[in-house]
Amino acid sequence: METIQGHCLCGAVTITLTEYRAEVGVCHCAMCRRWSGSAYAFFTAPDDAIRVAGEVRTHRSSSFSQRSFCPTCGSGLWLKDDGAEETEFCAGLFEAARDFPLISEAYVDQHLTALTLEGDHRRVTAETYEEKFPFVPTAELPQGRT
Numbered sequence: 359m360e361t362i363q364g365h366c367l368c369g370a371v372t373i374t375l376t377e378y379r380a381e382v383g384v385c386h387c388a389m390c391r392r393w394s395g396s397a398y399a400f401f402t403a404p405d406d407a408i409r410v411a412g413e414v415r416t417h418r419s420s421s422f423s424q425r426s427f428c429p430t431c432g433s434g435l436w437l438k439d440d441g442a443e444e445t446e447f448c449a450g451l452f453e454a455a456r457d458f459p460l461i462s463e464a465y466v467d468q469h470l471t472a473l474t475l476e477g478d479h480r481r482v483t484a485e486t487y488e489e490k491f492p493f494v495p496t497a498e499l500p501q502g503r504t
């Protein structure tokens with residue numbers, strides 16, 4: 359597998375991945391919409407295949423996950439669930455990820471209308487997602503609404 363590199367907007371943080379899953383997922387949940395400004399597009403890499411250079415800050419966004427960003431330019435870098443052995447990287451940091459296919463959308467019923475994604479990928483509604491995975495109840499989000 360070819361090693362790929364990504365970096366934040368200002369270039370202070372660079373990420374090198376020697377292994378990764380070359381497919382993109384998108385999440386439209388209220389947290390990801392705010393963090394990304396639109397929709398969070400990501401792909402995953404195993405923790406032992408990740409090298410990071412540069413200063414990174416981390417925001418604990420829920421009781422089960424945290425999100426890291428560049429303190430200089432504010433670019434989102436990755437999301438990590440507690441105890442997970444892989445990390446979700448913001449796809450836009452990596453030129454190589456432009457060619458990765460879209461495989462799934464979560465919280466598809468909460469997407470920005472302007473970001474209606476075409477294709478026959480898997481689509482998961484908020485209700486279905488919340489049956490299977492940990493999530494933050496809407497009432498517990500800041501402002502208490504989506």
Ligand SMILES: [Zn+2]
Binds near residue numbers: 366367368369370371
């Ligand atoms: Zn930066």
Ligand SMILES: [Zn+2]
Binds near residue numbers: 391398
């Ligand atoms: Zn999300």
